[in-house]
Amino acid sequence: MGPVEEHYYRRGDIDFCFLLNRTHHNLRVFDYRVGNYQQKRDFFDRIARSEGLKKVFTVVEKQDSKSWRSVGFSREG
Secondary structure (H helix, E strand, O other): OOOEEEEEEEEOOEEEEEEEEOOOOEEEEEEOOOOOHHHHHHHHHHHHHHHOOOEEEEEOOHHHHHHHHOOOOOOOO
C-alpha cells in the first residue's frame, strides 16, 4: 500500500472514514454521524497506540466540534 491508507468503518450508529499515514504518524478521521463520541475516541486511541501515531485529526461539521472537545480533542482550525 501507499503512504496513506483509506479505511471505512461502519458499526451500528458509527460511520466514518479514516486516512492512516504511517509516514507522518497521523490519522485523519471524517466522521459522518453525530454521537457516540466516547466510543469513537476509544476506537481512535486503540489505533493510535497500535500504530505509534502522534496525532489524530477529526474533520467534522462546525456544530459537532464542541462534542468532540468534550471527549478530549482540541480545535485546530
